[in-house]
Amino acid sequence: VRLFAAAELPGEVRAALAGWGAAVGDPRLRPVGEDSLHVTLVFLGEQPDDAAARLGAAVVACAEGPVRAGLGDPVWLSPGRPHVLAVGLTDPDGALGALRARAVAALGVADERRPFLPHVTVARVRRGERIRPAHETLPPVPPLSFGIAALALLRSHLGRGPARYEAVAHAVLPSAGPG
Ligand code: 2AM
Secondary structure, X not given: OEEEEEEEOOHHHHHHXXXXXXXXXOOOEEEOOHHHOOEEEEEEEEOOHHHHHHHHHHHHOOOOOOOEEEEEEEEEEOOOOOOEEEEEEEOOXXXXXXXXXXXXXXXXXXXXXXXXXXXXXXXXXXXXXXXXXXXXXXXXXXXXXXXXXXXXXXXXXXXXXXXXXXXXXXXXXXXXXXX
């Protein structure tokens, strides 16, 4: 099973991101469905079926909060030959980075050498299309600040059409409150 730990966004943030992706309106891009928008914290890749329950429990045990975040700037990943259009997340008090660090430790994976760039992939570049970021103008991202809604271990079902994600384990985070 193909697994990853993800932070889940409040519904109104997913709606705003889907609306932003629609406003980009670029036919070279395939939007990610509103219900599938998420922040990948730790990508595990293929894991044995019988490891899923243990890994799910490990992720759920990391759910401490609240974890406040905000929508930041759009970002093409990777910039040299973009495959996705994402929106970066701000991590004003480091809680999102700390959540990821707990998940990395709990899952027992080696941390990536690259710095964590929290983001939500909003659209994927269609096969055969080429984007030159310097030539693109994008609409402004709505300046939303919010609490991460939940932490989940998600299973990714690959196949024809958009990826489908299924929660193996899920833990709601305490609300960050207004502000
Ligand atoms: P992305 O949002 O940056 O595209 C499920 O496939 C999630 O895991 C996606 O959200 C994707 O991140 C991330 N992912 C897929 N393959 C990955 C890889 N090889 N390394 C890190 N993250 C990956």
